[in-house]
Each structure stands twice: as structure tokens, then as C-alpha cells.
Amino acid sequence: MTDALNPPLMPRRALMGAAMSVANAVLGASALGAGPAVGGPLAQPGVAPELPWAGPVRHAGGWLEWSRPTPSSVSPAAWFDPDQHDVWCDFEGPGGVRLRATAFWHNDARQGGRWLLRLFPTVPGRWQGTVQARIGGGAPQDLGRVPAVDVARVPRHHHISLDASNPRYFAFEDGAPHVPVGLNICWGMSDDTLADYRRWFTRLAAHGGNFARLWMASWSFGIEWVDTGLGNYARRMTQAELLDEVFALAESLGIKLMLCLVNHGAFSEKADSEWARNPYNQRLGGPLATPDTFVTDEVAQRLFERRVRYIAARWSHSPALHSWEWWNEVTWTPIRAAELRPWIARMSRVLDRHDPYRRLRTTSWADRGDAATWQMPQLDFVQQHDYTLNDPIDHYAASARAWEADGLAHKPWVPGELGLETEYDIATPRPFEADAVHLHNGLWAPLFLGYASTAWYWWWDKMVDPQRRWSAYRGVSRFLEQLHGSGLRLSAHRPHPPQQAQLMSPQMPAGGAPVSGAPPMAASPDARALAMVGARSALVWVRAHLHDALALRRAWRQETGGKHPAQPWTPRYPLLKQHRVVLDGLALPDGPVRVRWLDPATGHALAPLPTPAVCRGGTLVLAVPAFQRDLVAIVMAAHA
Incomplete structure (x- = not known):
């Protein structure tokens, strides 16, 4: 890891700047003077009918690839311009299934320049395809057929869409539920990016995680920047090939990826600004005098359409692709929401043409964003980014109410970024x-407040991996495994009103005077409960008030005076006993219920309690095992 990427103080914004500076150094001085090359001379027909397509190569992820060489005499810029070379293949599979795959150009030292076609065959059987090309904007030319292929089986869980039973959640193509459990892993941190991702993804998957968010930023996987000029990605084939490898790694480990196409800094003049080096900048020969016109300028939009086309052609086939994200935190750019909306609509039409699998789509702001934009049918789910000291239970509860007030109860909600603060100082001593x-509370609170996923923490590089916090994902992933293994799904439950999900505890008289019989029960002053309820089941999460970052900071200051942060401090969690969860207004039938209590830290089951639980008249009282931090329960009607 270079020194520039490992300073003692690494705020979230400075982290991006450090990564950018390293990338710029790698580009070299010659790249700095490379002005935007828009297109190139009209090439002679470079896809001659007599050149055969080779393949297909069968990849471990279940997808197929055909290739065809291109003549070296043609300028590479021409291959990326669909007005000069537009190549596609109409594939047909069993039962009349049809998919149109757009060809893309790739070049490397091993095989030279060539067209590539990638297909994920969605059904087993024989697939065949006919290739066509439009050269120089002319009429389509028939380029013959690619070698047919027989597909014996199609890997499961290759496509994610909205859950047909409840469109506020995600599901796989076979209807099985998909709950993203993961974090942001947006770019590599060393000279060996693939090794970074191999380490991170392997550890995430080993602890049950199934999701990561990536950025196509200039210093990571971006294919268009100052060293390429506009519309010509030839100098970024190494980055594209690296992203191929990351997708292949994710496919092998069952991790789904959100791919963010534009990071805010590229078009910001105030936050992590890269505008001075953006090839769209007029000062570098681009079409834009100011970054806000990126979404309105016709030339800029046509150039970005070309980029979206290439990205969709190259990666839409991957079964690891969860979704496309247009922007990261467009808040920090001068682009107004009213101008962003038609841009999203226009770019979505490009994806419609070149992503035959119709992967999910979203965008993001630095908060919850613009409600009118989220209402667009071109955006499948909404997300929010939060850097807050507030208890995630309170924070996400308030956000859930706001999403509903915005009329967005019909779409999935996703906490796309979460952090305690917007910087992480690795040199600052921490008592705990x-x-x-x-991180722990961000994994659990959203699931019990109507969100479709866990919160995706930001500090993968400074906290989660260096401190080996990957085990935090084990508990929630095991909980979901047991939930789904019981024939239940999160999407079949609704957040229960807080006033109907009470955590009660015995109230002892002042001074500890003895009482006859059982002590009276009242709302617990030490913990709280959240519940998700269904027709014949309920999910309950019980958490101590102290088990919150801000509450622990207060306790530390109260206990130590806050004067010695370098001295390790261990929180004194009280043992909470004889608590009861009281759920009212349930649809569960009268009779006994089965209760399985789990440790949220590990996902391991606790020993069953001797007291049976019974639902009567829509009210269920659950005895809670003694706990210090939190517990989670799966409750099912005895004959569910």
C-alpha cells in the first residue's frame, strides 16, 4: 500500500482525493496533455463477413463469450463509436426466448483487438445467434451466425428483481428472497487491486455476506478520463479487464454487486473535485464550460450514452450484477434534480436497448434525496446515505416515516451508506x-423497520477489514438463513407499531423492599423491542439502550471523565433478566407458538425457555432470555 493511501488521518473525502492522486501519478505526464478525442476517422468496414466468430468460451459464472478479431489498421477510437461500428447479435433459445447482446471492443497484449459478445443463457437448451452490424450509420449487414451452443443447466439465482409478493423487497428469478447483506467496497487500496478484492470478498462471503457496492471512479474502474479523452476507452482496457476479474470473483463467491457509474467528484467543484481533470471540461477540450450542464448539453449526453452502451454491453450479462447506480451523491454537484430527471430517463433508454436482462437501477444523494426523482419508474429502488451519531433505530424509524410521507412505500428502501462520522481517524486513540x-446496529435496525437490506457500512478499508470486523455479518446472515429455511421471508412481514411492541421488565419497589408474589411489570427502562409481523409469524429484535455507539460514548465519559481516551475501556453491560415482549394486534391464530431465540452476534440458537408461549386474542407475551446487548427471535404459529 502506498503512503499516499495510508496517511494517519483519512477522512472519507480525503480518502478519495488520495486515491485520485495516486491514479494521476500512474497516468504520467503524457496523459495529462491528452485532450479529449471524440470519435475518429470513419473506418472502413472492419467487421468483414468472412472473419468467423470463435467460441463460445464457457465461463464458471454460467455465461458464454464469442470473439472476433479486428484489423489493427483501424483507429481504436472508431471501434467505440456506434455511429461507425454498431455490432450486435440476436440470440434465440428454447421456447422462443430471445436476447439481443451488444458487441463491445476489447484490446490486450495477448490477443490484440477484437469484438466480444457475452450472453447469459437464461434457460437450458440450444442457443444460436445471428450477428448484424451497422457500419458508418448505414443499413444493417448480416454477418452470419455465431457457433451454436447447448446449455445443460443454468445456475440458480442469476437475476434479481423486485419481489412479486411484496415489491418493497428483492427476489431472485425463481422467487426466492434476496436480502442484501454487505457493505461498500468501492475501490482497491493497494497496487494489487485484485488481491485486495480477493481478500475482502473472501472474508465477506466466509461470514455470510452477499453484497458489495463498487464505483467506476477515475482512480479505480473508470473507463473514460483525462488519459483517454471522450468516447475512446482504449487506454482504459486494463481497468475494464480488472473489473471483469472482480465480477468473476464475485460470481464465484455468490456476491452481488451494485455498480455506480458516476462518482460525484467528477462533476463537483466543491467536494472531492475532479472537475479540473475531467475530459468533459471545456478547458481540456471537452464540451462543458460548467459541470452542471453535463445533464443538459447534447454533445455530453451523446458521449455518455456511448459510455453507458459500452458498460451495459460488457457487464450486464454477469449473474453477479445486482443493479446499476447512476450517481453517487449527486448532492455535491451543481446539477439540479429537475434537470437530472430527464437525463435519467434518457440514459435509461440506453440501458433498455443494451441491457437485455433488465438489471435493477437506482441513484443516490448524500441524504434521502429528491422525492420526485425517486418516483420515476426508471428507478427501481431508493437509497439513503447516513453519517450520523444517532441511534440507527431512531434514525431509520424517522427515515421510514419520511419515505412513506413521500409516497414511496411501494419501492424498496436501502441504506446505501452508513458511518458514525464522515471521517475515520486511524491515529486517534479509542477507548472502545x-x-x-x-456497524452491528446498522445491520439489524433497518431489517426491523421495513428496509429491504442491511445498511452498507462505508469504512471497509479503515475499520471493517483491518480490525477483522467481518464476523459482524455472520449473525444477521445466519438469522436470514434460518428464516428462509423455515419457509418464511422478510417480505411477508410488516413493521409492527411501536406502541404494540412493548418490552416489559419487573419493577422493584424503591429501596428494594420485598413484595409478595410476582413484581409488577412496566416498560423496560433499559432496553427496547422492534417487531416485524406476518399472518402466522413474527420476528422480534430486543436491544439494550446501552448497546448504541452514542450511548456508550456517554457512559464512557460519565465513568471515566473522558480524559484518557488512550486507555482501553470495557462497557459494563448490565444483565437484563425477566423481561417480556408483549405484542398486541397480531393476526396470529390463537394457540401455542414456536419461539427460537438467537444471538445476533453469532446467529447461534439459545437454549429454549421452559415457559411455553401462547397467542390469545391477538396478543402474544414472550419470555426473553437473560441478555446484555441484544437478542433476536423467530416466532411461528405451532401449526404454521
Whole structure:
């Protein structure tokens, strides 16, 4: 890892700047003077009918690839311009299934320049395809057929869409539920990016994680920047090939990826600004005098359509692709929401043409964003980014109410970024790791408040991996495995009103005076409960008030005076006993219920309690095992 990427103080924004500076150094001085080359001379027909398509190569992820060489005499810029070379293949599979795959150009030292066609065959059987090309904007030319292929089986869970039973959640193509459990892993941190991702993805998957968010930023996987000029990605084939490898790695480990196409800094003049080096900048020969016109200028939009076309052609086939994200935190750019909306609509039409699998789509702001934009049918789910000291239970509960007030109860909600603060100072002494507690609560609170996924924590590089916090994902992933293994799904439950999900505890008289019989029960002053309820089941999460980052900071200051942060401090969690969860207004039938209590930290089941639980008249009282931090329960009607 270079020194530039490992300073003692690494704020979230500075982290991006450091990564950019390293990338710029790698590009070299000659790249700095490379002005935007828009297109190139009209090439002679470079896809001659007599050149055969080779393949297909069968990849471990279940997808197929055909290739065809291109003549070296043609300028590489011409291959990326669909007005000069537009090549596609109409594939047909069993039962009349049809998919149109757009060809894309790739060049490397091993095989030279060539067209590539990638297909994920969605059904087993024989697939065949006819290739056509439009050269120089002319009429389509028939280029013959690619070698046919027989597909024996199609890997499961290759496509994610909205859950047909409840469109506020995600599901696979076979209807099985998909709950994203993961974090942001947006770019590599060393000279060996693939090794970074191999380490991160392997550890995430080993602990049950199934999701990561990536950026196509200039310093990571971006294919168009100052060293390429506009519309010509030939100098970024190494980055594209690296992203191929990351997708292949994710496919092998069952990890789904959100791919963010534009990071805010590229078109910002105030936050992580890269505008001075953006090839769209007029000062570098681009079409834009100011970054806000990126979404309105016709030339800029046509150039970005070309980029979207290439990205969709190259990666839409991957079974690891969860979704496309147009922007990261467009808040920090001068682009107004009213101008962004028609841009999203226009770019979505490009995806419609070149992503035959119709992967999910979203975007993001630095908060919850613009409600009118989220209402667009071109955006499948909404997300929010949060860097807050507030208890995630309170924070996401308030956000859930706001999403509903915005009329967005019909779309999935996703906490796309979460952090305790917007910087993480690795040199600052910590008496305890507050971020680890925040990470834990971010994994659990959203699931019990109507969100479609866990919160995706930001500090993968400074906290989660270096401190080996990957085990935080094990508990929630095991909980979901047991939930789904019981024939249940999160999408079949609704958040229960807080007033109907009470955590009660015995109230002892002042001074500890003895009482006859059982002590009276009242709302617990030490913990709270959240519940998700269904027709014949309920999910309950019980958490101590102290098990929150801000509450622990207060306790530390109260206990130590807050004067010695370098001295390790262990929180004194009280043992909470004889608590009861009271759920009212349930649809569960009268009779006994089965209760399975789990440790949220590990996902391991606790020993069953001797007291049976019975639902009567829509009210269920659950005895809670003694706990210090939190517990989670799966409750099912005895004959569910």
C-alpha cells in the first residue's frame, strides 16, 4: 500500500482525493496533455463477413463469450463509436426466448483487438445467434451466425428483481428472497487491486455476506478520463479487464454487486473535485464550460450514452450484477434534480436497448434525496446515505416515516451508506470501537423497520477489514438463513407499531423492599423491542439502550471523565433478566407458538425457555432470555 493511501488521518473525502492522486501519478505526464478525442476517422468496414466468430468460451459464472478479431489498421477510437461500428447479435433459445447482446471492443497484449459478445443463457437448451452490424450509420449487414451452443443447466439465482409478493423487497428469478447483506467496497487500496478484492470478498462471503457496492471512479474502474479523452476507452482496457476479474470473483463467491457509474467528484467543484481533470471540461477540450450542464448539453449526453452502451454491453450479462447506480451523491454537484430527471430517463433508454436482462437501477444523494426523482419508474429502488451519531433505530424509524410521507412505500428502501462520522481517524486513540457497535446496529435496525437490506457500512478499508470486523455479518446472515429455511421471508412481514411492541421488565419497589408474589411489570427502562409481523409469524429484535455507539460514548465519559481516551475501556453491560415482549394486534391464530431465540452476534440458537408461549386474542407475551446487548427471535404459529 502506498503512503499516499495510508496517511494517519483519512477522512472519507480525503480518502478519495488520495486515491485520485495516486491514479494521476500512474497516468504520467503524457496523459495529462491528452485532450479529449471524440470519435475518429470513419473506418472502413472492419467487421468483414468472412472473419468467423470463435467460441463460445464457457465461463464458471454460467455465461458464454464469442470473439472476433479486428484489423489493427483501424483507429481504436472508431471501434467505440456506434455511429461507425454498431455490432450486435440476436440470440434465440428454447421456447422462443430471445436476447439481443451488444458487441463491445476489447484490446490486450495477448490477443490484440477484437469484438466480444457475452450472453447469459437464461434457460437450458440450444442457443444460436445471428450477428448484424451497422457500419458508418448505414443499413444493417448480416454477418452470419455465431457457433451454436447447448446449455445443460443454468445456475440458480442469476437475476434479481423486485419481489412479486411484496415489491418493497428483492427476489431472485425463481422467487426466492434476496436480502442484501454487505457493505461498500468501492475501490482497491493497494497496487494489487485484485488481491485486495480477493481478500475482502473472501472474508465477506466466509461470514455470510452477499453484497458489495463498487464505483467506476477515475482512480479505480473508470473507463473514460483525462488519459483517454471522450468516447475512446482504449487506454482504459486494463481497468475494464480488472473489473471483469472482480465480477468473476464475485460470481464465484455468490456476491452481488451494485455498480455506480458516476462518482460525484467528477462533476463537483466543491467536494472531492475532479472537475479540473475531467475530459468533459471545456478547458481540456471537452464540451462543458460548467459541470452542471453535463445533464443538459447534447454533445455530453451523446458521449455518455456511448459510455453507458459500452458498460451495459460488457457487464450486464454477469449473474453477479445486482443493479446499476447512476450517481453517487449527486448532492455535491451543481446539477439540479429537475434537470437530472430527464437525463435519467434518457440514459435509461440506453440501458433498455443494451441491457437485455433488465438489471435493477437506482441513484443516490448524500441524504434521502429528491422525492420526485425517486418516483420515476426508471428507478427501481431508493437509497439513503447516513453519517450520523444517532441511534440507527431512531434514525431509520424517522427515515421510514419520511419515505412513506413521500409516497414511496411501494419501492424498496436501502441504506446505501452508513458511518458514525464522515471521517475515520486511524491515529486517534479509542477507548472502545464505537464504529463496530454502529456497524452491528446498522445491520439489524433497518431489517426491523421495513428496509429491504442491511445498511452498507462505508469504512471497509479503515475499520471493517483491518480490525477483522467481518464476523459482524455472520449473525444477521445466519438469522436470514434460518428464516428462509423455515419457509418464511422478510417480505411477508410488516413493521409492527411501536406502541404494540412493548418490552416489559419487573419493577422493584424503591429501596428494594420485598413484595409478595410476582413484581409488577412496566416498560423496560433499559432496553427496547422492534417487531416485524406476518399472518402466522413474527420476528422480534430486543436491544439494550446501552448497546448504541452514542450511548456508550456517554457512559464512557460519565465513568471515566473522558480524559484518557488512550486507555482501553470495557462497557459494563448490565444483565437484563425477566423481561417480556408483549405484542398486541397480531393476526396470529390463537394457540401455542414456536419461539427460537438467537444471538445476533453469532446467529447461534439459545437454549429454549421452559415457559411455553401462547397467542390469545391477538396478543402474544414472550419470555426473553437473560441478555446484555441484544437478542433476536423467530416466532411461528405451532401449526404454521
